[in-house]
Amino acid sequence: MPTKLDKWADWLVSRRFGNDKNLALQTKARLEIIRDRLLRNASISEGNKILDVGTGDGLIGIEALKYIGDTGKVFFSDISQDVLEICKAKIPSAYLGKFECCQQSADNLNIFSENEFDVVTARAVVMYVSHKQEAFYEFYRVLRPGGRISIFEPINKFSAINSPDYLDLDFSSLKHELSLKILGPLGYPLDTINNPMLNFDERDLFRFAEEAGFKDIKIENCLIKTSKIMLQPWEVFLESSANPLAPPMKDILNTLSLEEKCLATNFLFSAWKRPLRSGYHSETYLTAVK
Numbered sequence: 001m002p003t004k005l006d007k008w009a010d011w012l013v014s015r016r017f018g019n020d021k022n023l024a025l026q027t028k029a030r031l032e033i034i035r036d037r038l039l040r041n042a043s044i045s046e047g048n049k050i051l052d053v054g055t056g057d058g059l060i061g062i063e064a065l066k067y068i069g070d071t072g073k074v075f076f077s078d079i080s081q082d083v084l085e086i087c088k089a090k091i092p093s094a095y096l097g098k099f100e101c102c103q104q105s106a107d108n109l110n111i112f113s114e115n116e117f118d119v120v121t122a123r124a125v126v127m128y129v130s131h132k133q134e135a136f137y138e139f140y141r142v143l144r145p146g147g148r149i150s151i152f153e154p155i156n157k158f159s160a161i162n163s164p165d166y167l168d169l170d171f172s173s174l175k176h177e178l179s180l181k182i183l184g185p186l187g188y189p190l191d192t193i194n195n196p197m198l199n200f201d202e203r204d205l206f207r208f209a210e211e212a213g214f215k216d217i218k219i220e221n222c223l224i225k226t227s228k229i230m231l232q233p234w235e236v237f238l239e240s241s242a243n244p245l246a247p248p249m250k251d252i253l254n255t256l257s258l259e260e261k262c263l264a265t266n267f268l269f270s271a272w273k274r275p276l277r278s279g280y281h282s283e284t285y286l287t288a289v290k
């Protein structure tokens with residue numbers, strides 16, 4: 001394993017939890033619920049050949065190994081070789097011979113043939129792909145007729161539109177230049193037209209699937225507004241980041257002069273202590289048949 005992991009692997013292994021055991025446990029519990037629903041939607045049976053796209057550290061693929069019996073196989077694919085090595089190390093040795101790991105981008109699955117898989121799964125991957133339609137063409141191509149996709153995606157466009165300010169904060173009390181230094185690396189102002197993580201919703205996912213040729217397309221979408229956000233410890237707030245492409249706040253603060261760092265830290269600390277603010281979330285499960 002390389003000593004310095006790439007941004008995907010670093011986030012999956014530690015940055016998403018801010019090195020905090022409690023946050024890691026909470027996240028694991030939440031993700032297991034999503035994993036189980038996504039796999040139920042996939043209707044996997046013994047002997048199935050599964051492709052888990054953007055497999056990460058194997059949340060979906062490792063669990064899928066339990067469903068495929070003696071003759072099935074799971075292909076773990078991801079754009080990041082570091083991620084694949086972390087995933088491989090987590091797969092129980094009992095499954096040796098029943099899986100393969102392949103470095104592939106979701107929108108170009110060129111090592112796989114047409115009609116190769118019974119099921120394609122992906123959780124929180126399409127959002128990172130710029131050419132989403134191409135990815136759906138590829139999912140369709142590699143599935144056998146009658147094969148299924150089962151996908152889960154957060155719809156960040158919904159949160160971006162309803163809650164466009166970082167932590168619901170008004171940065172106007174800070175100098176404009178300083179607010180840019182804090183918000184720029186986090187992707188603010190949010191761009192719901194050009195940012196691949198923000199520029200699509202569940203209807204776009206439906207359209208991509210339909211255009212690729214899928215039938216029996218089903219979208220289950222959930223919109224949530226919470227008024228109370230659970231606070232993580234301040235250290236965790238500094239060490240963690242919301243997605244693999246965002247740096248932790250600690251790294252942003254370390255780019256500032258001492259004076260700017262004090263101002264920014266005080267400003268963020270007062271926001272972090274505020275327990276009541278709105279949070280908007282949208283989550284989508286998509287299933288379809290070739």
Ligand SMILES: C[S@@+](CC[C@H](N)C(=O)[O-])C[C@H]1O[C@@H](n2cnc3c(N)ncnc32)[C@H](O)[C@@H]1O
Nearest residue numbers: 008054055056059078079080105106123124128
């Ligand atoms: C948020 S993680 C999700 C990982 C895993 N699916 C899970 O459910 O935990 C996103 C994953 O997508 C991978 N990824 C990003 N862009 C990709 C692309 N174009 N093709 C394939 N995988 C990609 C990243 O390396 C990372 O492992």
